[in-house]
Amino acid sequence: MNPPNTHPFPDPTRKRLLQAALDVFAEKGFHDATVRDICARADVNAASVNYYFRSKEALYSEVLAAAFRETHERYPDTLACDSSLPPEVRLRQFIANFLARLLDETHLGRHGKLIAREIADPTAALDQVIESTMKPRCALLQGIIAELVGPGVSEADMHRLGLSIVGQCLMYRHSRSLIDRLCPEIIATPEEIEKTAEHIARFSMAALRHLSAGEAGP
Amino acid sequence: MNPPNTHPFPDPTRKRLLQAALDVFAEKGFHDATVRDICARADVNAASVNYYFRSKEALYSEVLAAAFRETHERYPDTLACDSSLPPEVRLRQFIANFLARLLDETHLGRHGKLIAREIADPTAALDQVIESTMKPRCALLQGIIAELVGPGVSEADMHRLGLSIVGQCLMYRHSRSLIDRLCPEIIATPEEIEKTAEHIARFSMAALRHLSAGEAGP
DNA sequence: AGATGATTGAAACAATTGTTTCAATCAAAA
DNA sequence: TTTTGATTGAAACAATTGTTTCAATCATCT
Structure with a gap:
């Protein structure tokens, strides 16, 4: 039976x-x-x-859940979660970790590809994954950003800030096809990936720090 | 015959x-x-x-080419191309135009969806599209960025800067599934989309302007 | 009107899909 | 050793796919 x-x-x-x-x-x-x-x-x-x-569909669901579980185990956000650290360090860690997760090709980079596929073309399995994995990670990022920009930012703009950072990272996975064809060298080696993470962190931090200052145009 | x-x-x-x-x-x-x-x-x-x-494949190729042609006609980069304008204005225009293209649901927003699919999961038709459409647009963006950050930036970092900006925009298309589930309100109306474009422009300009300044950490 | 050739329509084709069936095999308990 | 029940293997099934066929239809030109 x-x-x-x-x-x-x-x-x-x-x-x-x-x-x-x-x-x-x-x-x-x-x-x-x-x-x-x-x-x-x-x-x-x-x-x-x-x-x-x-069924094939049930197999897919299980594979997807396992993929999220394993990447989370392999790249835990321990440092980014440590609220005793300065927010700059935590953001840098969050970004480096996020990008490493997305571009991991060693362990089995299939995880990143699979998750990117699910985001780009969701199946019924996505909602469950959003609740269990994405919402907590989102909240973590929002907390770090809040520390950096202080109060007085609307909830909508807080979301936009988070998406600006996440978007920069996801670019390297969702649009991998473009990067491979236009400038593959910038993620060719672990060192270059590290440089890329550092770039995103510096870019985002410069933006967060000077955003409120430069309200008006030139 | x-x-x-x-x-x-x-x-x-x-x-x-x-x-x-x-x-x-x-x-x-x-x-x-x-x-x-x-x-x-x-x-x-x-x-x-x-x-x-x-064949079905040939039909797809023609549909894809037509989609790129039509979005390009409907949202031409005339203002962003006008090199007599200040680079801040041109970047703002480039971003607003890019985002409008991606989120267009009126004319037939199918274009954006189709192109996002092709980037996320390329077919043989992608290479041709990259040559004809993406490379020119990339060059345009690189030119604007160069005006804003001046010389002394490596080619790899110039690419990273471009990807940081494009990534923020593409986020709203490639990860639309997440936005719909986490914060749909930020692109619910044309006014909110406009605000989002403005956010990306300000975020990116603040970053570009203050990136070289804040080399060292806090 | 008649002839020509492009277009349409309905059906069939060949290949591939996820799934099911059922007998053969294996491991462990009695 | 015998029995039980889980596992495997090969084949078949039913549905769906892109594609082809071919006679019927239509528009156009002589």
């Missing part, structure tokens, strides 16, 4: 399936990925997806 | 097909869109796609 759950632990084929599915989904997206391809890479029978997960 | 081209002008069914294809491709993406759906919306026979265009 309920074969998969009778198992004490996720067995090797189930694990291999999840790993292969992450690869294929990240590379081709949900619809372009085929169950047969996933099973072939996992070296298991084509019926296994429907045996261990009840 | 060559029936479609014998026609003096693109006929109504061909036009309707292009229009319907833009809608469907923008809404569902290339692969999720079906030829039958496109033909149904255009109210033509299912074989018409292969009659007027030789």
